Structures are given as C-alpha cells and as structure tokens.
Amino acid sequence: MSAGGHHPAPASPVEQRVAALEALLTERGLVPEGFIEEITRRYESEIGPMNGAKVVARAWVDPQYKQRLLADGTAAIAELGFGGPEGDHMVIVENTPGVHNVIVCTLCSCYPWPVLGLPPAWYKDPPYRARMVREPRTLLAEMGCPLPEDAEIRVWDSSAEVRYLVLPERPPGTEGITEAELAGLVTRDSMIGTARL
Amino acid sequence: MLVDGIHDLGGRQGFGEVSYSPAEPAFRRRWEAVARALLVVVAGTVKASGGEFRHSIERMEPGHYLTSSYYEHWLTAAATLAVEHGLVTRSELEARAGGRFPLSGPVLAPPVVEAGPDVDTPRFGAGDRVRVREWHPAGHTRCPGYVRGKNGTVVRVDGIHSVPDVEAHGPGRRREPTYSVRFDAADLWRDGQRGVWVHVDLWDSYLERS
Numbered sequence: 476m477s478a479g480g481h482h483p484a485p486a487s488p489v490e491q492r493v494a495a496l497e498a499l500l501t502e503r504g505l506v507p508e509g510f511i512e513e514i515t516r517r518y519e520s521e522i523g524p525m526n527g528a529k530v531v532a533r534a535w536v537d538p539q540y541k542q543r544l545l546a547d548g549t550a551a552i553a554e555l556g557f558g559g560p561e562g563d564h565m566v567i568v569e570n571t572p573g574v575h576n577v578i579v580c581t582l583c584s585c586y587p588w589p590v591l592g593l594p595p596a597w598y599k600d601p602p603y604r605a606r607m608v609r610e611p612r613t614l615l616a617e618m619g620c621p622l623p624e625d626a627e628i629r630v631w632d633s634s635a636e637v638r639y640l641v642l643p644e645r646p647p648g649t650e651g652i653t654e655a656e657l658a659g660l661v662t663r664d665s666m667i668g669t670a671r672l
Numbered sequence: 673m674l675v676d677g678i679h680d681l682g683g684r685q686g687f688g689e690v691s692y693s694p695a696e697p698a699f700r701r702r703w704e705a706v707a708r709a710l711l712v713v714v715a716g717t718v719k720a721s722g723g724e725f726r727h728s729i730e731r732m733e734p735g736h737y738l739t740s741s742y743y744e745h746w747l748t749a750a751a752t753l754a755v756e757h758g759l760v761t762r763s764e765l766e767a768r769a770g771g772r773f774p775l776s777g778p779v780l781a782p783p784v785v786e787a788g789p790d791v792d793t794p795r796f797g798a799g800d801r802v803r804v805r806e807w808h809p810a811g812h813t814r815c816p817g818y819v820r821g822k823n824g825t826v827v828r829v830d831g832i833h834s835v836p837d838v839e840a841h842g843p844g845r846r847r848e849p850t851y852s853v854r855f856d857a858a859d860l861w862r863d864g865q866r867g868v869w870v871h872v873d874l875w876d877s878y879l880e881r882s
Contacts, residue, residue, distance in 0.1 A: 489703060490703045491769045491771065492747060492769045492773050493706050494703075494769070495765050496710055496747065496750060496760070496765060497706055498768055499759075499760045499768060500713060500714070500760070503759065505713055506709075510709060511706055511709040514705075514708070515705040515709065518698045518699075518705075519698045523698070564830065566828070581683075581818070582681075582814060583726060593698050596691075596693075596696060596700075596742065597692050597693065599742040600742075601684070601687045601738060602688055602690045603690045604681040604682065605681040605683060605684040605685070605687050606687065608682045608857075609860075610865070611868055612868065617689065627869070628867060628868045629871065630869065630870045632682065632873070634815075634873045635830070635850040635874065635875065636873070637830055637852070637873055663694075664694065
C-alpha cells in the first residue's frame with residue numbers, strides 16, 4: 476500500500492493478470508513465503524555480467540586458465556564460483572583478429588544466466604532472433620559493431636543444452652592494469668558478441 | 673494444415689531494427705519479476721519438463737506472441753500450465769483479473785506413448801558431413817526450421833541429453849547425443865554472403881548422414 480495518500484497508477488491488464496494468478500496460487504499454498512522476493516533479489520544483485528567479466532579478465536591474465544576455459548567452460552567458470560541453471564554446459568568461443576563470434580537463440584531466449592544474468596529485452600525480441608542468423612554482418616554494423624569485410628563471423632544459435640559465452644579480445648594498451656581493472660572494461664555486449672572492446 | 677510455430681524466428685524478414693539498449697534493469701516492472709517467479713512455481717509444482725515448459729509458450733496465439741513481451745509469454749505459460757494441470761481454472765483467473773485472460777492454444781501433437789531406446793553412442797564425429805531431416809512436427813521440437821533439409825558439418829559432439837520432442841509430450845524420456853553443426857550462411861539463404869558460419873545445436877535424431 477502506498478503511504479501518504481498517493482494514488483497508485485491503475486494496474487494495467489497484464490498486471491491484473493499477474494496479480495490474479497499470484498493470488499490464486501498463494502491461496503492454494505503453492506507460493507512459499509518470500510519466494511518471489513528472494514528469486515528477484517538474486518537476479519537483480521548477484522547474477523549478472525559482472526560475473527562473466529571476471530571470467531574474461533582471468534582468461535586474459537592467466538594463459539593456463541584460458542586454456543582450461545576453452546577446453547571445459549563449465550569447470551573453469553566453476554573455479555570462480557559461478558554455475559547453476561542455464562550454465563551447466565558452457566562453451567566459450569574466442570574472438571581473434573580475424574574471427575568474430577556472436578550468440579543468439581532463434582527459438583526462445585537461451586542465455587548463460589550464471590555469467591551474464593537474465594537476457595536484455597532486445598535479445599529476446601523477434602528482430603534480433605530473426606536477423607542474427609540471416610544477415611549478421613549487416614545487423615552487427617547496425618548495432619554499432621562494424622567488422623572488416625574479410626572478418627569471419629561465427630554465429631552460435633543456442634538451440635540445445637549448451638550455452639555460449641564470447642571471449643572478447645583484450646583491448647590494446649591494457650598491459651599495465653590489474654585483473655580487477657580489466658574486468659571493469661568487459662561489457663555485457665562484448666560477451667554476447669554484439670560489441671568489440 | 674499444420675504449420676511450424678511462430679516462435680521459430682530464425683531468418684524471418686520484416687522485423688526491422690533491434691531496439692537496442694546498452695543496459696537495462698533485470699526487471700523493468702515488478703510484475704515481470706512476479707511473472708517469472710510464478711512460472712518457476714507452476715513448473716515445479718506440475719513437474720513440467722523443459723520441453724513442456726517451452727511448448728506452453730510456443731502454443732501462444734501467433735498475434736499475441738509477437739505483440740507481447742517476454743515476461744507476458746512467461747505469464748501466459750504459467751497460467752496455461754496451471755489450468756492444464758488443474759491448479760486453477762480459466763474462469764477463476766478471469767474473475768480475479770476482471771477481464772479476459774488469454775491462454776496458449778491446445779497441444780496439437782498426440783502424446784508420445786513409446787519414447788524408444790536411448791542413443792548412447794554418437795553416430796557422428798567432428799568433421800562429418802550431415803543433413804538435417806526435413807519434417808514439420810505438430811508438437812515441440814528444437815530443430816529450427818531454417819536448417820531443415822540443409823547440409824552442414826559437425827564441429828563438436830556434446831553430451832547425451834533428453835530429446836525435447838519426446839519430453840514435451842508425455843512422461844517417457846529418450847536421451848541422445850547433441851552436436852554443434854556448422855552451416856555456411858550462403859547455403860542457408862542463397863544470397864552469396866561470404867565468411868559467415870551459422871552453428872546450430874541439434875539432437876541425433878534430427879540428423880542423417882549427408
């Protein structure tokens with residue numbers, strides 16, 4: 476309830492439907508106390524691209540870790556304490572000067588939750604899902620990631636159980652900085668493959 | 673006529689620009705977080721498999737699917753599974769919501785009665801040429817339409833996993849290897865583009881030797 480006499484905005488039809496289902500399931504004792512708040516808090520504060528950024532930074536500074544990461548992504552990510560639903564079968568795809576990787580899910584919205592969090596709205600919407608497998612060079616340029624004509628593009632459609640993470644190239648001029656500072660440079664989109672660093 | 677689901681979007685034209693934003697909150701509105709949590713509650717209560725869960729979204733009316741957001745898909749799936757498994761009724765939902773409560777359409781595929789034996793040994797290895805079967809199932813599948821009938825090359829053999837086409841339609845389970853298969857985009861779209869490879873992860877029974 477809002478305090479101080481403010482009038483809350485009237486609920487939209489979809490909000491009314493959510494409230495209806497929540498009330499009926501709660502009355503039947505199916506929604507554990509605090510469950511909605513807890514699951515929301517986890518995805519708002521604990522699980523997100525800051526986790527993937529730590530994985531990338533570690534791979535940049537530790538060649539042996541990078542080797543393990545490319546050989547068995549799930550195990551190497553678990554070394555840093557990350558794992559869970561939608562992260563049980565991780566494959567890491569590495570960008571190089573001539574090869575650019577990008578991930579998509581044309582059938583729904585599969586995404587590596589433990590390292591990137593929940594997918595952004597545009598990743599789940601039809602334009603990205605329809606176009607990234609058909610005209611990736613055009614779409615990447617449109618999204619602010621133009622690639623040289625001769626760069627090879629590898630698109631990964633997450634259609635089964637594997638979830639992908641792009642290992643971006645380490646930006647030039649970052650030799651002297653710490654692993655934590657490197658992690659601060661890694662963006663969500665560089666790990667989806669819609670941006671370069 | 674049976675057609676493939678509206679969710680199978682790879683390669684469809686006419687959608688226009690991606691409404692891209694560099695950052696956004698996990699949930700833009702509280703109802704999104706609640707809808708997401710309620711689907712976890714319902715799927716757990718009715719013990720829905722991943723295939724059944726995904727199919728409950730894919731069965732949405734196509735116009736509704738394309739014009740509603742991701743979390744409205746989750747809400748519709750949660751309510752559909754709750755009604756189909758007898759947790760609530762549609763009339764209760766509509767009475768509480770004070771209006772229409774659209775649910776997903778019915779399952780069109782017959783139940784899978786006999787799941788068949790597991791496939792424990794991969795039929796293909798990295799480097800093998802394969803062709804994707806061309807078929808149009810009435811039920812759930814994870815074989816995107818845009819690669820059916822196309823030739824590709826296996827680049828990776830993954831683990832043995834439950835076949836979604838089976839688990840979505842009954843209690844039986846069949847497990848098969850999955851493969852990452854590489855397709856030349858120019859071959860998929862016949863448009864002459866160069867240097868673009870599209871990789872799709874496919875279950876063993878989706879493939880035949882090329």
